[in-house]
Amino acid sequence: MRVFKFGGASVKDAAGINNVFDVLQKVGYDDVLLVVSAMGKTTNALEVVVKDYFDKSAALKASVQEVRKYHNQILLDLFEDERHPVFKAVNDLFAELDYFLGHNKSPNYNFVYDQIVSFGELVSTTILSYYMNHRGIKTHWIDVRQFIKTDATYRDAEVNWELTQKNISKGIKKKTLHITQGFLGSDENGFTTTLGREGSDYTAAIFAYCLGAESVTIWKDVPGVMNADPRYFENATLLNQISYREAIELAFYGASVIHPKTLQPLQRKEIPLFVKSFVEPLLPGTSVSKGADLEPYLPCFIVKKNQLLISLSSIDFSFIMEENISEIFALLHQFKMKVSLIQNSAISFSVCIEDKFGNFNELKNKLSKKFKVAYNENVSLYTIRHFNEKAAEMVQENKTVLLKQSSRETMQVVTKEITS
Known part of the structure; x- marks a missing residue:
């Protein structure tokens, strides 16, 4: 498959x-399983x-209506x-969504988030499945929550691989075009869980691994x-080509494509991943598979904006010493800070972080x-894989460099824009 x-x-939209x-x-589309995300910016709207809902806002009814109206317009354009x-x-x-909003008793934000946000994928796949059937491509809609089982870590669930x-x-x-939802799973009690933002790619990989698929294509x-x-x-x-190892390195440093x-x-079963254009689907795109690290071999740039340098x-x-660093990391973990870079000397420790949760x-x-704390807000972190002198100069041009470090393959630079 x-x-x-x-x-x-x-x-x-309907054109999409x-x-x-x-x-x-x-x-x-013979022997294909389609994993589909919520339409457009629906996750944000949900x-x-x-x-x-948590603010007990009078706007709740209107915000639900906004989501309903958006999908209804797509339906009217298609049917x-x-x-x-x-x-x-x-x-x-x-x-079903209205019923949940009216009857839920749980005060757990992450639980409620998953139950509500999941409707984006359920609606998008329902519309797509009906439309394919309407146009003559026979599909089988499946509820991913009956297949991908997870623990109860809402918003960032761990997959129970065996189940x-x-x-x-x-x-x-086999020999069926299945359509299912990305991003979702369910816990042992049948409650909806999500796999983390952008988790639909992960959903595709889970199905591919369990099916021993021929390939995964992200459009x-x-x-x-x-x-x-x-x-x-x-x-x-x-x-054109990236090895699994190189793709994992790029993803680790924040490349948003995968x-x-x-x-x-995918790497465990050597299943190739293709990233292709849905605008020009017959172009070869990029293959992520066993083989050369990069083709063509050239510097790769990743930039993360709105970082904090502490x-x-x-x-x-x-x-x-070690006990101080251990304590610092425990606090970073406690306050859900995403660490992108660390550097330490005898009496100082610097860390570049992303404050996703404020x-x-x-x-x-x-x-x-316990410490003297200095910090810079709204800094940018540039990571260059396979850097050279020209690439390093380019990311530092017209910027104040606050911190820089490099290994054999990778350079990271924390910068602040120069303001006149």
Whole structure:
């Protein structure tokens, strides 16, 4: 089997859904399993619903209606007859969401988040499945929560591989076009869990691993994996081939094209991953597989904006030793800070972090009890894999360099824009 993953950008409107149909016509759909994300920015819109629910906001009804209206317009654009059964199927899902909002008793934010946000994928796959059938491509819609079983770590669930393997081996029939949801699973009580933001790629890898698939293809609005983000770098170049090891390195440093957890199950069974354009589906795109690290071999640039650079030094000029570093990391973990770079000397310790959950002030107060704390906000972290002198100069140009370190293959530079 082949596993295809279509993200939110590919199904953001009726034209996008039509295009998925065209892509399947061009590349074939026998023995294919489609993993599909929520449409467009639906996950963001459902996060507003979660916020309004916890704020007990009068806007809750309107924020749900906004999501419903968006999908209803897509339905009206795709299906001429409003008596088509897809309208009832989608209405039933929104009725389920309304029921949850009216009857939930759990105060657990992460639990509630997963139950609400999951409707994005359930609705998108329902619409896509009905539309494919309507256009003559027979599909089998499946609820991923009956296949991917996880623990109860809501918003970042761990997969129960043994149970998941058993469910997929037993429940996925060959010679059928299956459509299922990315990002979702369920715990032992049947409650919905999610695999972390951008987890749909991971879903595709889980199915591929359990099915021993021929390949995984991630369909995007770019020609493949580039050596740099075209939004920040001119003359970004398409990478034809990347090894699993190199792709894992790039993902670790923050390259956003491939989800970090996606590559490990694929690498274990040597299942190739292709990143291709849904605009030009017959182009070869990028292959992530066993083989050369990079083709062509050239520097790869990753930039992470809005980072925090914290520098800690001991109050009494004593050394920062293992026990101090252990304590610092325990606090970083406690306050859910994503660490991107560390550097230490005898009496100081610097760390570049991402404050995804807005916990920095609390962290700073804790650290200030034992250390002198200096910090820079809104810094950028540039990582260059396979750097050379020209590449290093380029990322430092017209910027203040706050910290720099390099190994044989990788250079990292923390910079601040020079303000006039």
